[in-house]
Amino acid sequence: MSADAVPFLDLITPHIELEEELTAVFRRALRTAGFIGGPAVEDFEKAFAAFCESEHAVGLNSGTDALRFALMACGIEAGDAVLTVPHTFIATTEAISQAGAFPEFIDIDERTYNLSAAKLEEYLREQCSRDGSGRAISRRSGRPVTAVVPVHLYGQMADMESILRLAEEFRLTVIEDACQAHGAEYFSAKHNRWFKAGSMGKAAAFSFYPGKNLGACGEAGAATTQDPAIAAKIRMLRDHGQAHKYYHDIEGYNGRLDSIQAGLLQVKLGHLAQWNAARRERAAEYNRLLAGHDGVVCPYEPSWSKAVYHLYVIRVGDRDGLMKHLKEEGIGTGIHYPVPLHLQKAYASMHHAAADFPVATRVAAEIVSLPMFPQLTAAQQAKVAGEVLAFTAREARTLAGQPA
Numbered sequence: 001m002s003a004d005a006v007p008f009l010d011l012i013t014p015h016i017e018l019e020e021e022l023t024a025v026f027r028r029a030l031r032t033a034g035f036i037g038g039p040a041v042e043d044f045e046k047a048f049a050a051f052c053e054s055e056h057a058v059g060l061n062s063g064t065d066a067l068r069f070a071l072m073a074c075g076i077e078a079g080d081a082v083l084t085v086p087h088t089f090i091a092t093t094e095a096i097s098q099a100g101a102f103p104e105f106i107d108i109d110e111r112t113y114n115l116s117a118a119k120l121e122e123y124l125r126e127q128c129s130r131d132g133s134g135r136a137i138s139r140r141s142g143r144p145v146t147a148v149v150p151v152h153l154y155g156q157m158a159d160m161e162s163i164l165r166l167a168e169e170f171r172l173t174v175i176e177d178a179c180q181a182h183g184a185e186y187f188s189a190k191h192n193r194w195f196k197a198g199s200m201g202k203a204a205a206f207s208f209y210p211g212k213n214l215g216a217c218g219e220a221g222a223a224t225t226q227d228p229a230i231a232a233k234i235r236m237l238r239d240h241g242q243a244h245k246y247y248h249d250i251e252g253y254n255g256r257l258d259s260i261q262a263g264l265l266q267v268k269l270g271h272l273a274q275w276n277a278a279r280r281e282r283a284a285e286y287n288r289l290l291a292g293h294d295g296v297v298c299p300y301e302p303s304w305s306k307a308v309y310h311l312y313v314i315r316v317g318d319r320d321g322l323m324k325h326l327k328e329e330g331i332g333t334g335i336h337y338p339v340p341l342h343l344q345k346a347y348a349s350m351h352h353a354a355a356d357f358p359v360a361t362r363v364a365a366e367i368v369s370l371p372m373f374p375q376l377t378a379a380q381q382a383k384v385a386g387e388v389l390a391f392t393a394r395e396a397r398t399l400a401g402q403p404a
């Protein structure tokens with residue numbers, strides 16, 4: 001890599017900066033043989049719950065299991081329909097299926113790329129009937145619709161208040177996929193205050209996959225909830241269905257967070273607010289450099305949102321051409337995600353066409369994620385933005401029939 005190359009993500013610098021503290025965690029685990037459970041896990045759970053302004057956090061082995069256990073603990077039953085978006089990582093729908101339910105898709109909002117509350121409402125009013133007890137029954141599948149999973153994609157919360165209002169009317173449980181949104185905030189007009197991701201739904205799932213805003217040094221996740229009964233159920237599910245050793249009330253899973261990861265996460269959690277603030281500053285700088293230029297659509301942050309920019313995603317006409325150009329200039333990029341779930345082979349049995357969810361289909365073809373991490377320098381951002389604009393201006397000239 002050339003000296004002025006800009007990586008998509010720098011996972012090395014923050015670990016070098018914290019090397020002494022992180023190594024001490026590992027040494028402590030070795031010297032106490034404290035590998036599973038114990039104070040490291042409990043301390044992290046308390047600290048993460050406080051960070052999310054939630055009563056309870058349960059440490060788990062991944063975000064996928066966090067979502068699966070949250071759904072199960074909230075009473076989602078085999079055969080239920082659970083609504084979510086097609087523009088997300090497949091773990092969202094894997095967790096729904098693995099909980100025994102069936103995902104059904106609702107299209108996303110054109111500007112935020114998150115669940116469209118307007119389309120959710122349209123679906124519930126026009127594509128569902130109501131049974132005797134007032135539950136929504138999907139006309140698509142004939143299944144009872146019992147839950148909705150808004151995904152706070154790229155670090156920005158979905159429009160929770162509108163979603164919660166519909167959920168109340170249609171008796172849906174709201175479970176947040178907050179796997180990309182540690183620390184994101186939503187302003188509730190109803191309560192006249194900001195809420196943290198993971199504190200508004202019945203339960204929420206977080207991933208600590210290494211590249212996340214709060215990342216472990218391996219696999220890890222957590223579920224949050226305000227409800228002690230749901231927290232207790234998730235604790236049982238993660239530990240073979242036992243609340244007391246070898247007394248199994250239900251069949252569960254091996255879904256525990258290990259003590260070393262909990263200790264490492266505890267160290268990093270102390271820096272998360274500052275890292276998130278740095279991401280917001282980097283996003284504002286990209287906006288300053290890129291906004292208002294033809295051919296580039298910058299991320300949209302509604303007034304009710306404080307996003308934590310897990311990813312900084314722009315839209316352009318020739319996405320593949322731009323990525324090729326940036327790669328030639330030594331700039332790393334990504335696509336999150338190139339194929340929406342309704343068009344994935346894994347869901348071919350749903351028989352969806354691209355036009356069923358037109359916004360998700362269009363967005364997936366135009367998005368590109370630019371380098372985004374707290375240590376990104378102003379010079380690196382200027383280089384990235386300069387190359388994006390050089391490419392899009394050339395593209396515009398070509399389209400207008402002028403020499404590139």
Ligand SMILES: Cc1ncc(COP(=O)(O)O)c(C=O)c1O
Nearest residue numbers: 062063064089091092179207209
């Ligand atoms: C939106 C979303 N949901 C769920 C997950 C699953 O998390 P994990 O990889 O920790 O299982 C991820 C992680 O990439 C994600 O981005």
